[in-house]
Amino acid sequence: MRALLVDPSAPGGLRLGDAPDPTPAPHQALVRVTATSLNYGEVKWGIEGAPEGTVLGWDAAGVVERAAADGSGPSAGTRVVTLGEAGGWAELRAVDTDLIGVVPEGADLGAISTVPVAxxxxxxxxxxxxxxxxxxxxxxxxxxxxxxxxxxxxxxxxxxxxxxxxxxxxxxxxxxxxxxxxxxxxxxxxxxxxxxxxxxxxxxxxxxxxxxxxxxxxxxxxxxxxxxxxxxxxxxxxxxxxxxxxxxxxxxxLGLPDLGRDLTWLAARVAAGDLDAGQTWRGAWEKAPEAVEGLLAGRLHGKAVLDIG
The missing domain is CATH 3.40.50.720 (NAD(P)-binding Rossmann-like Domain)
Incomplete structure (x- = not known):
């Protein structure tokens, strides 16, 4: 799969490259990622502290490609928003089903990708x-x-x-x-x-x-x-x-229980227009260094969203 990889020599500390497809545990779904939002903490401390080649990313929205083997979580084809310690800056993500929220049909997955951490x-x-x-x-x-x-x-x-x-x-x-x-x-x-x-x-x-x-x-x-x-x-x-x-x-x-329920509720509020997702920057993931630089320099307030693929 394609992914944003940590690379200290690249602009913003990231480059597009190839990484192995994730192998989901029985309680994890495999999600094809459509969009991810960047958080100040992961670009400020995550990139500089991670080994070269790491795939970071806390927030990601997309579609379930393969449901969890243990029967938990949403079925294949479901539009979802996900949270995890890493893995969101890639085409595929394996994610615990209790960290998955269901997204209403027709909602902008880029806007919804701002929901998990923020x-x-x-x-x-x-x-x-x-x-x-x-x-x-x-x-x-x-x-x-x-x-x-x-x-x-x-x-x-x-x-x-x-x-x-x-x-x-x-x-x-x-x-x-x-x-x-x-x-x-x-x-x-x-x-x-x-x-x-x-x-x-x-x-x-x-x-x-x-x-x-x-x-x-x-x-x-x-x-x-x-x-x-x-x-x-x-x-x-x-x-x-x-x-x-x-x-x-x-x-x-991530130490709190039942976050999937919160993600589903918040996604519905954003989709309905009751909450402003606060997208202040959006672009293809090839432009990730531009967003990283803007966040670190304090020029970007709100959320930066990357469209994946």
Whole structure:
């Protein structure tokens, strides 16, 4: 099969080449991939840390070529969206059936390929905060793939949404269109305390966001695009002055159960137009280095989608 292979000497660290067809385990389906979406984490840390010739890729959408041997999961010919630790940047992918969502007929598989990491992370992180109706929820890194989905889902869940982004003047209109009530440059700029935070940035920004939490508020640490250390001052976790019971929760998507159900639900919402997939770049997979460069340079916000084959 053809695949994007890690190659440190190639532009963007990737080149098109040949790789062995995957051999599915009994609980895996073989999927012919139509489109994949790139995530900042896999292009920032995955490419540079993987051996030459590796086929990476967390997100992929396509059609089931061969159903799982154990009878689980969708049948051959079903349009699906898939999640995995690797293997999405190829014509064929073997994927666990509990990490497969079914896609409605007629849906754009490129748009649907943005769902797995970005959409499912946003959805499950919001679950960690609890019921959203009437709560104030802050989303840092709000213009990224996870952030955009989080703003939309929090608003649809009944929350008052505060979006944090580096350039509110340039990006504020788009974030308000997605559902943000307020757009700020820093968590420190928030007026009243918030009940929950979805933090995509970590480092100094996460510290400021934690300081903005109301009593019994929860910060869910989802990403770490900031690249700096989170250093809390002495006394930050004292329970006096009304700052009681605030929590920081860590997050690992692939450690959570029943993700196939989430992928199916999110794919249906994107297909119906209830969620904006946030495609800001799309092209053939031969142009992958262009998308990688744009993501790493911070020029691409939202999702970059590669059409496979």
């Amino acid at each position: 959409g499912a992370s946003a959805l499950r992180a919001l679950h960690r905060i609890g019921p959203l109706l009437g709560k104030r929820v802050m989303v840092t890194g709000a213009t990224g793939g996870v952030g955009r989905y989080a703003v939309q889902l929090a608003r649809q869940g009944g929350a008052e949404v505060i979006a944090v982004t580096r350039d509110p003047e340039a990006q504020g209109e788009e974030l308000r269109r997605l559902g943000a009530h307020e757009v700020l440059a820093s968590p420190a700029d928030v007026g009243a305390p918030v009940d929950g935070v979805l933090d995509m940035v970590a480092g100094r920004q996460m510290v400021a966001a934690f300081d903005a939490l109301a009593p019994r508020g929860t910060l869910v640490s989802v990403g770490h695009s900031g690249g700096d250390d989170a250093r809390f001052e002495y006394g930050a976790f004292f329970g006096n002055e009304g700052r009681h019971d605030r929590s920081i929760v860590t997050f690992y998507l």
